[in-house]
Amino acid sequence: MNKTIAALASASLATSAAPALASDDAGHPTIVLIHGAFVDGSGWAGVYNILRKDGYEVVVLQNPTTSLEDDVAATRRALATIKGKVVLVGHSYGGVIITEAGSDPKVTALVYVAAFAPDQGESVSSIVASAPPGAPALPIIPSPDGTLTLDKAQFPALFAGDVAPETARFMADSQQPWGAKALEGKITVPAWKTRPSWFVVPKDDHIIPPAGQRGMAQRARATLREVPGSHAVFVSKPEAIAAVIEEAAQGGAAKRGQ
Structure with a gap:
């Protein structure tokens, strides 16, 4: 067991020493x-x-969704490994994360996809x-450990109505529980x-609701870009x-360069 722990520790050190991911300062930020x-x-x-096919370096962040603090910390760790410009893209609650973490000087643009964009x-x-009276409540199921999931039976229609049925079913069955603390995380700047x-x-x-997204x-x-589609x-x-x-990526770099 000790040898296994030592090997994992060595691998961790090797990973931390790896060169940072470089973006293309000529116009291709890392996404x-x-x-x-x-x-x-x-x-x-x-x-x-x-x-990737279009020539961009891309990082897919596996944030824990346990609390806003934890998720912003995970984002900042990823940003620290990148050289050059960055575009942050957040889906849904991910919009809260990029709103809080996006003030990093490397970030040239933010993209919200079916997302929350909170104010201070x-x-x-x-x-x-603050949703209008009568807005439908989501079938969120709390667990004893303080995490939340969507009702599996209703997930495909509510979350992924235009996704292939087998994929929507897989998404429902492979949900990553959402930490209740994440809902309470407040934006600073x-x-x-x-x-x-x-x-x-x-x-x-x-x-x-699309109306709420338009307001944000x-x-x-x-x-603003409106497209047909589900959450x-x-x-x-x-x-x-x-x-x-x-x-x-192109417009943000141009605006930041002005």
């Missing part, structure tokens, strides 16, 4: 893809493949609490106030999402 609640980074595979002092909980932002609003989102996009003065639009429409990310 960091951040998942939201109930899912993990594997859902970005389609977007990842397109961006706001959290997921406070945004949800919203990065969208100092970074150009893009916002993709899926017209058929049943998790975060308008507040952030984000470039899982990053899975069902990877071409559309990748196109907006590339638009942000």
